[in-house]
Amino acid sequence: MVSVAHASASTPSIGILGGGFMARVHSRAARSAGAALEVIATSDLAGSERAAAELGFATAADPDDFFAHPVDVVHVCTPNRAHAQQSLSALEAGSHIICEKPVATDSATAGRVLERAEELGLGGTVPFVYRYHPMVREARARIRRGDTGALLTVDASYLQDWLLDPDDENWRVDAGSGGPSRAFADIGCHLVDLIEFIAGQTITALAATMRTVHPRRGGVPVSTEDTVALTVEFSGGAIGSLLVSQVAPGRKNGLVIEIAGERESLRFAQEQPEQLWLGRRAESRLLVRDAESLSADAARLCRVPAGHPQGYQDAFDAFIADSYAVFAGEQREGVPRLADGLRAVTVTEAVLRSAAERRWVEVEQP
Incomplete structure (x- = not known):
């Protein structure tokens, strides 16, 4: 068991x-x-x-x-x-x-x-909880055991619309409360953490551009960004493009990652977390969550039988349970630690620097 x-x-x-x-x-x-x-x-x-x-x-x-x-x-x-x-x-x-x-x-x-x-x-x-969807762990396991072959490209985005209009306000908009980055520090860091977690590679260099679509919200000037686009290079030789936006109409929590390898591509979409798309030259198919057919690490996160959907709160529950377990000295796989939180801030600073200086920047490695 x-x-x-x-x-x-x-x-x-x-x-x-x-x-x-x-x-x-x-x-x-x-x-x-x-x-x-x-x-x-x-x-x-x-x-x-x-x-x-x-x-x-x-x-x-x-x-x-x-x-x-x-x-x-x-x-x-x-x-x-x-x-x-x-x-x-x-x-x-x-x-x-x-x-x-x-x-x-x-x-x-x-x-x-x-x-x-x-x-x-x-x-x-640190609650990088999208790691706790079973199909994310399955994607990671397939890359680890070589099913995909060498990784070639990453195409990923995280799109929301909750700050679409100029009268949409939140404490995160204010740099004094939220910090110098908003869209990337809020959701882009989830995207990067999940890509690096699944791929087993880190971003080594990036070129970023960002926009503040609404320079004023509620009559108050805004200095934090609404959208970010990046081109990235990975430690294993892959290249990729990332798009982050909090002003994408109709997108509520559209986190999507597609990783292409020499033999197989993988696509995970957070709004359909019960499935993983697998693509090969001769065929493509959907792998659905079923503990009986998944890797051990993915199967341990299956809290209910196949056909009974799991979602965000289930992922969060598993993250918290794993956190308490490691605090008590137990071993748990893939728990996001403070070092991962530091990594997220380091990448965010690289994004801000690249966008401000309009150039490629090297990203400090863990």
Whole structure:
């Protein structure tokens, strides 16, 4: 019997910083993994009390008093600018961390978070949860065992439309809250992480261009980008093109990756996560999720029988369960760690530099 992602002897106590959408996703996943939901803090005590009542936490804390409540794991689900300091505070308090991306808005600070965790012997993970779709693991396994042959090209995009109109606003639009990059730091980093995870190769150089489609939102000037296009080179010799947009009408969460090898192509689309397209010169076919026919790593993430769809929350639940397991000293495959979070910030900085200087740039390697 293949071990499943949510099977672990660890039942940690947890606290969450933040009370928005991601805090809700984290809390559902934590409950699924058997964690004790101890304390939550939002921007003020009244908000903390509402969130505790809604999400089932034992204690609502004022944000200044959050770390007076010791827990095994702190989930950081606040705006980007707060991530690094809150992560460092959690580590100093003796807690492992699960920090929403980006770990920090610059690579030097993200590196300090990683270094401090290592110094204290504590763990940290980052929710690159698209790794946890079983068909993503199957694509990775096929490349690893050589089914595709040498990789040639990557064609990938991540398209959304939730910031399509000039009156669409969100804290991420403000560089003061979200950091110097928006579209790429928010969703482009997921795309890069997933490509590198599946392909087993890293981006070594890139040429990027970006646009701010709406220079003002709600009457306020905007400095962060709406769209990004990249040409990339990989460590194994493949080349590729990536498109990222938060202003693509009709696209809700259109993350699509197609990787072509010498013998076989693979295509994964996050909005149809139960299938993997396989293409060869003589044929093409759809491989559907069925634990009986998948690699061991993909099969362990199948939480329900074939024909019963799995989705985003299932992937998130598996990520959280794996995080708790590795914090408890267990071995789990493909868990995105703080080093992966640092990698995402490093690539984001390369994208910003390339776009600003209008040239190819080398990407620092892990």
